[in-house]
Amino acid sequence: GSMTVGELAKLLHKDASEVIKKLIFLGVMATINQELDIETIQLVASEFKVEEVEVKIPVEEDDFETVEEKDEEESLETRAPVVTIMGHVDHGKTTLLDAIRSTNVTSGEAGGITQHIGAYQVEINQKKITFLDTPGHEAFTMMRARGAEVTDITIIVVAADDGVMPQTVEAINHAKAAKVPIIVAVNKIDKPDANPDTIKQELTKYELVPEEWGGDTIFVNVSAKQRTNLEELLEMILLVAEVNDYKANPNKRARGTVLEAELDKGKGPVARVLVQHGTLKIGDAFVAGNTFGRVRAMINDKGRRLKEADPSTPVEITGLTEVPQAGDPFMVFEDERKARAISERRSIKQRQSEMGANSRVTLDDLYKHIKEGEIKDLNVIIKADVQGSLEALRGSLEKIEVEGVRVKSIHNGVGAITESDVALASASNAIVIGFNVRPESQAAVAAEQEKVDVRLHNIIYNVIEEIEQAMKGMLDPIF
Numbered sequence: 001g002s003m004t005v006g007e008l009a010k011l012l013h014k015d016a017s018e019v020i021k022k023l024i025f026l027g028v029m030a031t032i033n034q035e036l037d038i039e040t041i042q043l044v045a046s047e048f049k050v051e052e053v054e055v056k057i058p059v060e061e062d063d064f065e066t067v068e069e070k071d072e073e074e075s076l077e078t079r080a081p082v083v084t085i086m087g088h089v090d091h092g093k094t095t096l097l098d099a100i101r102s103t104n105v106t107s108g109e110a111g112g113i114t115q116h117i118g119a120y121q122v123e124i125n126q127k128k129i130t131f132l133d134t135p136g137h138e139a140f141t142m143m144r145a146r147g148a149e150v151t152d153i154t155i156i157v158v159a160a161d162d163g164v165m166p167q168t169v170e171a172i173n174h175a176k177a178a179k180v181p182i183i184v185a186v187n188k189i190d191k192p193d194a195n196p197d198t199i200k201q202e203l204t205k206y207e208l209v210p211e212e213w214g215g216d217t218i219f220v221n222v223s224a225k226q227r228t229n230l231e232e233l234l235e236m237i238l239l240v241a242e243v244n245d246y247k248a249n250p251n252k253r254a255r256g257t258v259l260e261a262e263l264d265k266g267k268g269p270v271a272r273v274l275v276q277h278g279t280l281k282i283g284d285a286f287v288a289g290n291t292f293g294r295v296r297a298m299i300n301d302k303g304r305r306l307k308e309a310d311p312s313t314p315v316e317i318t319g320l321t322e323v324p325q326a327g328d329p330f331m332v333f334e335d336e337r338k339a340r341a342i343s344e345r346r347s348i349k350q351r352q353s354e355m356g357a358n359s360r361v362t363l364d365d366l367y368k369h370i371k372e373g374e375i376k377d378l379n380v381i382i383k384a385d386v387q388g389s390l391e392a393l394r395g396s397l398e399k400i401e402v403e404g405v406r407v408k409s410i411h412n413g414v415g416a417i418t419e420s421d422v423a424l425a426s427a428s429n430a431i432v433i434g435f436n437v438r439p440e441s442q443a444a445v446a447a448e449q450e451k452v453d454v455r456l457h458n459i460i461y462n463v464i465e466e467i468e469q470a471m472k473g474m475l476d477p478i479f
């Protein structure tokens with residue numbers, strides 16, 4: 001997993017003495033045969049000028065991405081479908097999610113305390129359905145962008161008193177792009193001005209045609225508030241699931257996706273994971289993104305302790321060493337040593353891709369870099385005051401394309417610009433965009449030192465325009 005000073009020096013094409021000097025500079029007294037931890041390796045690698053160095057860590061054959069073996073048909077068993085609810089704001093996504101969850105608390109489970117673990121399961125006709133707890137296409141697409149495919153079926157909620165709205169269309173497009181089947185829930189039919197047939201009519205424009213009109217889209221009229229027709233909606237989900245025959249092999253090491261993760265005051269790092277293949281068990285050693293651990297405890301969405309979790313089961317697990325990210329892949333390995341080694345390798349690989357940089361870019365000299373063909377992507381880090389603007393900004397920026405050069409958001413988040421944002425920008429030749437946020441004082445100092453271009457805005461249009469102008473070489477210099 002880790003490597004010695006000597007090995008690192010070789011990798012960096014440096015003398016061991018130079019590496020040792022850097023280490024001393026960083027406050028680490030080391031000898032040539034000393035094993036270094038991952039953080040130190042990364043620090044040293046970034047201390048040497050990035051453009052001189054191409055760090056390549058040898059990749060073992062059984063690396064994370066390639067380890068999945070093909071399942072024999074007979075090893076596959078039917079699993080619960082995984083459903084995401086999407087639609088325009090205020091059309092009733094959250095109310096519907098809550099209504100389905102509470103409708104389905106059977107008497108036996110009434111004692112369990114509902115836990116928010118990123119997803120929940122309901123049972124109807126002895127069959128289970130898993131619902132992802134975060135509604136909306138932003139979360140859905142964020143997961144996809146990170147390579148996680150978790151949703152089998154999408155429910156598009158349209159309020160019968162409001163009709164098809166911009167985010168309804170976005171949701172439809174996102175579901176279609178993912179090739180995920182759509183069920184339309186026409187909501188708020190309890191309202192006097194509800195007009196479900198108008199919704200059906202409007203949706204034909206988006207190729208969602210109800211069966212009675214010769215199409216193949218299932219429409220269900222519901223009232224999330226009054227809990228009308230929820231059972232019918234669940235039955236329709238089971239119908240679509242039956243047609244698509246979702247299966248997985250439960251008899252192997254678990255593999256899945258991190259839905260959420262956080263540092264819990266009492267429990268330490270927790271990850272809410274959707275198991276997608278195999279069965280996850282207490283004591284299993286695993287990798288989640290760049291971190292690893294051993295499953296200490298597992299609880300389900302009813303707060304029950306589980307010993308095992310099979311495919312399509314969401315669980316909250318403890319026993320991690322650090323907090324992974326939503327959308328990170330999750331995978332069990334034969335032992336903790338292996339898991340640790342794989343997670344370290346993944347950290348290094350991520351670091352490498354973040355370091356794929358030439359000289360530092362600023363908006364003012366961007367055009368020159370583009371013209372010289374040095375830049376294929378303009379890397380940006382976006383920080384904003386709220387998730388909504390963040391998504392909107394990122395969406396708009398990633399649409400920009402000038403002479404084949406595109407904007408690539410390598411990191412984004414809600415909150416002030418931190419020192420670590422600046423560090424990432426510095427390591428990956430990115431610029432930092434702050435929307436309605438400012439850099440923390442340490443971050444401002446670091447940006448100055450590292451010559452990282454930080455742009456602060458409070459109007460989305462201005463951000464887009466500035467970036468576009470810079471890419472075209474038409475940016476007015478700021479004096």
Ligand code: GDP
Pocket residue numbers: 087088089090091092093094095096135187188189190191222223224225226
């Ligand atoms: P979201 O933004 O899509 O998650 O929408 P919410 O679930 O927060 O619902 C927005 C508003 O619509 C809330 O005030 C809900 O009480 C209301 N609402 C949701 N479903 C229904 C429904 O079936 N009938 C009526 N009358 N109101 C509803």
